[in-house]
Amino acid sequence: MSESELSSAVTSALLELYHRENIPMVSQPIAGVGENAYGQVLRVSWPTIPEAATVVVKMAPKNEARRSHMHVVDYYAREVFMYQEVFPIFRELSPDRSMFTVAPALQANGLKAPDEFLIFEDLSGSGFRPNSRSIMPTYDIVICSLKALAELHACSFILQKQNPAKFKESVEFVKKDNLFTPNIEEVTIEFGKAQLRKARNILDESDGDQVAALKEVLERCEKHLKSLALYCVDGKSAAPHSVICHGDFWNNNILYRHEPNFDQPVEAKLIDFQMSRFAPPVLDIVHYLYACTEKPLRDEHFSTFMDAYYDTLDQKLTSCDLRLEEIYPRSVFNRQLQLYGVYGLIMGAFSLPFFISNASEVIDIDTVSEAIQDLSTSSDEPKYKELIEEYEMLNARTLPIFKRRIIGIVKDLIKYNMTEPLFQMDS
Numbered sequence: 183m184s185e186s187e188l189s190s191a192v193t194s195a196l197l198e199l200y201h202r203e204n205i206p207m208v209s210q211p212i213a214g215v216g217e218n219a220y221g222q223v224l225r226v227s228w229p230t231i232p233e234a235a236t237v238v239v240k241m242a243p244k245n246e247a248r249r250s251h252m253h254v255v256d257y258y259a260r261e262v263f264m265y266q267e268v269f270p271i272f273r274e275l276s277p278d279r280s281m282f283t284v285a286p287a288l289q290a291n292g293l294k295a296p297d298e299f300l301i302f303e304d305l306s307g308s309g310f311r312p313n314s315r316s317i318m319p320t321y322d323i324v325i326c327s328l329k330a331l332a333e334l335h336a337c338s339f340i341l342q343k344q345n346p347a348k349f350k351e352s353v354e355f356v357k358k359d360n361l362f363t364p365n366i367e368e369v370t371i372e373f374g375k376a377q378l379r380k381a382r383n384i385l386d387e388s389d390g391d392q393v394a395a396l397k398e399v400l401e402r403c404e405k406h407l408k409s410l411a412l413y414c415v416d417g418k419s420a421a422p423h424s425v426i427c428h429g430d431f432w433n434n435n436i437l438y439r440h441e442p443n444f445d446q447p448v449e450a451k452l453i454d455f456q457m458s459r460f461a462p463p464v465l466d467i468v469h470y471l472y473a474c475t476e477k478p479l480r481d482e483h484f485s486t487f488m489d490a491y492y493d494t495l496d497q498k499l500t501s502c503d504l505r506l507e508e509i510y511p512r513s514v515f516n517r518q519l520q521l522y523g524v525y526g527l528i529m530g531a532f533s534l535p536f537f538i539s540n541a542s543e544v545i546d547i548d549t550v551s552e553a554i555q556d557l558s559t560s561s562d563e564p565k566y567k568e569l570i571e572e573y574e575m576l577n578a579r580t581l582p583i584f585k586r587r588i589i590g591i592v593k594d595l596i597k598y599n600m601t602e603p604l605f606q607m608d609s
Contacts, residue, residue: 193207225304241299285452332498375407378588530588
């Protein structure tokens with residue numbers, strides 16, 4: 183199947199939805215290489231019907247090794263659950279259904295393997311567009327992103343207060359993390375460790391008062407990477423101050439609407455809920471800020487970013503006659519940043535090599551998944567390391583960017599007192 187070809191399951195669903203038999207459809211890819219590990223994303227239109235709205239289609243990958251390695255079945259089921267079960271409840275939290283407005287509408291789906299698909303409204307028709315991953319988010323983009331995120335998180339807190347039984351029921355499906363699990367593939371953990379080790383080795387060439395402290399943070403995170411990840415995603419341990427998080431909150435999963443004739447965004451929408459989880463809300467925040475922004479922007483605006491998120495959370499709860507300070511006190515929020523901020527470094531280690539690479543530099547996911555499958559019967563660590571070295575993405579162009587970005591994360595963990603869990607793991 184070509185990258186712009188619709189599956190028969192999707193074609194049938196579109197015909198059932200729109201009754202446009204014998205009317206030609208055109209589908210075009212809208213996600214670049216390396217931007218969606220969980221399938222193809224296409225925009226579908228009917229050129230002969232100018233007034234017809236376009237739709238966005240997401241189709242699961244067919245490669246068996248990739249499907250297994252990426253847990254495709256679980257990811258598609260989770261996203262459908264979020265759209266069909268969780269979001270309708272969120273929208274009913276306020277009488278005028280104005281509470282949850284930050285996600286597109288799901289129009290159809292299919293979960294029959296290996297032809298899973300989702301069909302969404304196309305938000306580009308309402309003026310929403312992505313911020314290219316090659317362009318760093320600006321202050322205004324970050325503010326819009328955090329406000330949309332706060333609306334998502336607010337719905338969890340409101341539901342938990344208004345209807346604890348329904349909240350518990352909603353959480354049940356997402357409480358088991360589908361990224362970091364006790365049986366996560368060793369090669370995945372080894373990949374993350376390799377990036378942390380790379381940053382530590384880079385620091386060997388540096389000098390300065392802070393180098394020893396930076397290297398210690400990287401070394402401890404590498405040593406305890408799996409345990410730290412499992413600790414962070416354990417929403418039950420942070421309850422009642424855990425929410426249904428986005429789970430994959432990064433640049434490519436946010437769309438922005440700009441006012442006509444103005445370059446700054448005024449509203450954001452969230453997409454791709456395949457990794458939604460029950461966890462401390464700050465996981466989404468530090469994932470986005472540390473993996474998607476540069477240190478100078480954080481240095482200048484970190485406290486403003488935190489205020490924008492927390493104030494929006496406050497506004498949403500107030501609209502439902504609830505007091506945020508009773509449900510999620512600012513002191514708890516600040517403490518969670520300290521306890522779970524390390525998650526930003528974890529996600530930076532896993533994702534930065536992909537985020538900073540151009541399409542031509544990104545490894546082929548099918549090829550790597552097949553290589554991983556060949557090693558699945560072996561627990562030989564050197565073989566995993568050989569595989570990771572073989573598919574190394576960082577090069578002369580991206581290595582300096584990687585160094586700057588990941589060292590910036592470590593410096594911020596120290597600056598904002600977020601290293602405590604690293605030192606507790608040995609105790």
